[in-house]
Amino acid sequence: MGNNLEDFDTFNLKTFKLPAKFNHSTQRNDEHFNDEQFRMDLSTPPRRWENWVVKLIFDKLGKEKHGNGFYVNVPNSNFDVILTAGHNLVDKPEHYCSNIRIIHDPHTKQDIPVTPDMIRVCQNYFQEPSELNAIFDYGVILLKRGKQDRHRGFGFNIMLGLAPLPREKMSSEDEKKDILQDSLVYVSGYMPGDSPPDNPRRSEGRCIGAKPNQLRYTADAMQGMSGGPVWMGFRGVETAVAIHNYGPERKGQGNRGSRLNFSVWRTIFKWVNVGWRDKSLHYRGSSTYIMHLHLPRDSIFRNAASNEGRVRVGKPGRIETLFDVLPVSARPEAKELNAGYGFSLRTPLCPNNGSTKTKTATSPLVWVRWDPAKGMKGRVSLTKRFDDRCEVKIPTLIAQPGRPFSIQAQDEDSWKEVRMKMEHVGEEVLELLDDDPQSSHDTSEISFIPLTKDKLFEFK
Known part of the structure; x- marks a missing residue:
């Protein structure tokens, strides 16, 4: 033709x-x-x-x-x-x-x-x-x-x-x-x-x-x-x-x-x-401490060897990583549960104590990359180039707006669920966090596991 x-x-x-x-x-x-x-x-x-x-x-x-x-x-x-x-x-x-x-x-x-x-x-x-x-x-x-x-x-x-x-x-x-x-x-x-x-x-x-x-x-x-x-x-x-x-x-x-x-x-x-703007991503893994995803924005512009995400633990701790979360893909006639979403990084211009929002600077070409196949546990990092590893599903958030949700990332022929922990944070660090509610500590305990029915993330 x-x-x-x-x-x-x-x-x-x-x-x-x-x-x-x-x-x-x-x-x-x-x-x-x-x-x-x-x-x-x-x-x-x-x-x-x-x-x-x-x-x-x-x-x-x-x-x-x-x-x-x-x-x-x-x-x-x-x-x-x-x-x-x-x-x-x-x-x-x-x-x-x-x-x-x-x-x-x-x-x-x-x-x-x-x-x-x-x-x-x-x-x-x-x-x-x-x-x-x-x-x-x-x-x-x-x-x-x-x-x-x-x-x-x-x-x-x-x-x-x-x-x-x-x-x-x-x-x-x-x-x-x-x-x-x-x-x-x-x-x-x-x-x-x-x-x-x-x-x-x-x-x-x-x-x-x-x-x-x-x-x-x-x-x-x-x-x-x-x-x-x-x-x-x-x-x-x-x-x-x-x-x-x-x-x-x-x-x-x-x-x-x-x-x-x-x-x-x-x-x-x-x-x-449609979408969510100026949101920090929190994990409901502790009743005492706040756990949220922190990404070192400066590392991607300095071409640092590592720009891996961290679990930032605090009480409540500093919030220095904010996202715009928007749809990045949808198939014809497919329902919301199967849509793809991307996290575009935003960063406060001054520290935020977790209770009030600050003015933010937008970098629409800096994305969060979710990579279950990277290393033993997988890796969350920043990238300037969007690809399929920047695309995740957040189906339970769509089904129940405002409620806890899961994040699912593609791992070749299957999907994996994102998890965060703070098991490696020692007692001496926790004591310091208790003494200073504005302090925080970063740990690398981010992993990807087979899908469950748990709903442990929320936006704030």
Whole structure:
């Protein structure tokens, strides 16, 4: 199949077989995934993506216009989330288009009027809506529904939105080209002459320009298809990587889309109030002393030999390690229990006694890496490069918000549970902690064990 726009009927996943290494873990009870596996599972229904693409019609500067949007699966949200181009929602600075509506929504089979309170647009584009702000040309439509009634959509993965580190910041393991460069991608949507209940179109092509905030690709698109998904097969499932919004700047340079990078996802998560910010991670292993995860932030910038995490023990002790905990991956139509989360490091600018928050400095590219296979007990450390070891499950936190939870990390073909202890802290140290409630002591007693039903972590 070429890269011309055509119906998906011409593409049938059952007409060829993929090597077993490209099969996703959904074929093995969701217990394993490997790095950077592209293409689709044979078990994935080839046409299900059509139920996640929507057609938009709106009035812009007195003229009726056509566009697209698409559902994405944002875990733990109270909304259905539809991504689209900002210029489908904004007609002039700080002013929304009028009479916006979703035509024959694939789930309700009805038109859905879109009012301003349902819209969020990137602030940079909202203030200056023009092609000069193409990388900020994105927004969302939020459809309020109960969690049990939510309609999900394309999957996402933060790994696909992270460009390689600048060369001077790379280690030998980081030196690689952008993960999306030269990859096969699809653009889907309704052309202006198409209308539901007809199916959306799909074209394919290569990503010929992977920049931190924008993708360029050879997949065909027509005017009126803006806001449609740019997606690919990743870990066996349909995964959105950009929002299509412009044609090529010059001939042969490829169509353009706003890349779904970490900054974009973090903005979306704020819009839908998903995730936890400025939180310290505490372990409920002692009724007398507070135990929380401490990571030496400075070590990663000094290229120190070790930047391993420690159990900081105190009464209450100093809190010097804070995190933003946000979704980093979700498969299409998967529920919250199977979402992946990442810990992005934040650090107080001054000591915190554990009772009040302090102003924090954000380093979104410093992540916590959970590595059960490192050494005898495993290791928790910091990294500038996000990979699958930065991704954990926190299923019981999602099931019971505000209650104790477990943290589960991937260990090849299985999952392990994180544990903390303070058995190696001597009596003389404990006496010092009792004498000075603001003091603390660090111990390396972090390990990974087979899964249990224990719920021992909490955020503070």
